[in-house]
Amino acid sequence: MAVYTQVSAEALARFLAGFEVGELVSAKGIAEGVENSNYLVETTQDRFILTLYEKRVSAGDLPYFLALLDHLAATGLPVPPAIADREGRAIHTLEGRPACLIRFLPGVSLSHPTPAQALAAGDAMGAMHAAVADFDGHRDNSMGQATWRPLLDRCGASLDAIAPGLHADIAHVLTRIEADWPAHLDRCAIHADLFPDNVLMLGDRVTGLIDFYFACTDLRLYDLAVMHAAWSFDSTGRDHDAAVGDALIEGYSRHYPLTDDERGAFATLAAGACIRFTLSRAWDWLNTPADALVTRKDPLAFWRRLRVYDPNLASLLKTLA
Numbered sequence: 001m002a003v004y005t006q007v008s009a010e011a012l013a014r015f016l017a018g019f020e021v022g023e024l025v026s027a028k029g030i031a032e033g034v035e036n037s038n039y040l041v042e043t044t045q046d047r048f049i050l051t052l053y054e055k056r057v058s059a060g061d062l063p064y065f066l067a068l069l070d071h072l073a074a075t076g077l078p079v080p081p082a083i084a085d086r087e088g089r090a091i092h093t094l095e096g097r098p099a100c101l102i103r104f105l106p107g108v109s110l111s112h113p114t115p116a117q118a119l120a121a122g123d124a125m126g127a128m129h130a131a132v133a134d135f136d137g138h139r140d141n142s143m144g145q146a147t148w149r150p151l152l153d154r155c156g157a158s159l160d161a162i163a164p165g166l167h168a169d170i171a172h173v174l175t176r177i178e179a180d181w182p183a184h185l186d187r188c189a190i191h192a193d194l195f196p197d198n199v200l201m202l203g204d205r206v207t208g209l210i211d212f213y214f215a216c217t218d219l220r221l222y223d224l225a226v227m228h229a230a231w232s233f234d235s236t237g238r239d240h241d242a243a244v245g246d247a248l249i250e251g252y253s254r255h256y257p258l259t260d261d262e263r264g265a266f267a268t269l270a271a272g273a274c275i276r277f278t279l280s281r282a283w284d285w286l287n288t289p290a291d292a293l294v295t296r297k298d299p300l301a302f303w304r305r306l307r308v309y310d311p312n313l314a315s316l317l318k319t320l321a
């Protein structure tokens with residue numbers, strides 16, 4: 001589960017007293033997620049999400065994330081803005097961590113999206129990219145393509161404890177991706193982590209896009225490639241559901257039809273997404289104490305997806321053959 005920082009009832013009641021949100025009724029740690037500590041907070045007026053930002057979110061980036069959320073919310077997209085306190089401040093410190101009180105959105109995140117749900121989610125991503133056309137915030141991608149080689153080096157030979165030969169295999173694939181990376185494609189503010197657990201839905205309707213804490217300026221189509229890799233496989237990365245992947249692209253294409261150039265680059269972008277999540281998960285796998293209150297995610301689940309995005313290369317790798 002992801003509650004790294006415990007918040008006492010007393011500290012939470014004091015914190016909420018600074019807002020016009022009513023009195024604390026209950027607070028529960030939320031099990032989902034690996035990055036930040038999240039609580040579902042109920043007051044006499046409403047429900048909220050309290051997020052305490054942990055390892056990968058730096059306090060200095062919060063103004064960018066909150067400005068992006070405000071911008072998207074103002075265009076009518078279902079994203080949760082942070083609530084300002086009586087003095088107009090949305091960014092706080094609680095139990096020593098940067099913290100925000102966030103509007104609660106209805107809906108549930110799906111474990112097994114259908115093509116109809118993927119169509120709606122792809123459409124929502126397209127609408128989000130259209131909505132940032134006049135957003136002037138900028139943030140470099142702290143987990144972007146240029147960071148993968150240094151992260152691979154930091155993980156080092158320990159990767160072979162996850163699967164023998166993994167370090168050499170990732171290095172090999174990364175060399176190919178670096179050579180083919182389509183850096184000339186359009187850039188804009190992207191979500192960069194729009195997994196099924198970051199999309200809330202009711203039936204086939206998107207009711208929330210959440211967890212913008214990797215948002216950054218990067219290739220627009222890389223966002224769709226991350227989504228494709230995250231949505232159209234089972235949790236082990238072995239089974240690919242092409243209908244879900246196609247539906248995502250179809251929904252997205254209502255806003256931005258893919259050009260031939262973009263179609264040609266898509267597999268490289270998706271293979272890049274596989275590397276990004278293999279490496280971040282591997283880093284966590286190797287560096288999270290076994291008794292931590294968080295479920296480590298399997299790095300190989302993203303690595304296996306390469307069999308779909310680059311079957312020829314995958315067949316040459318010791319860890320995938």
Ligand SMILES: Nc1ncnc2c1ncn2[C@@H]1O[C@H](COP(=O)(O)OP(=O)(O)OP(=O)(O)O)[C@@H](O)[C@H]1O
Nearest residue numbers: 002030032033034035036049080103104105210211
């Ligand atoms: N604004 C919101 N409205 C309703 N539920 C929310 C909201 N924000 C977060 N949640 C709930 O909290 C869970 C964890 O939130 P979130 O995905 O932001 O955590 P995280 O640790 O950053 O996760 P990740 O591992 O995906 O990066 C979500 O799956 C969802 O159930």
Ligand SMILES: N[C@@H](CCO)C(=O)O
Nearest residue numbers: 193195277280281297
């Ligand atoms: N969505 C990511 C966690 C954020 O880096 C994963 O599933 O690995």
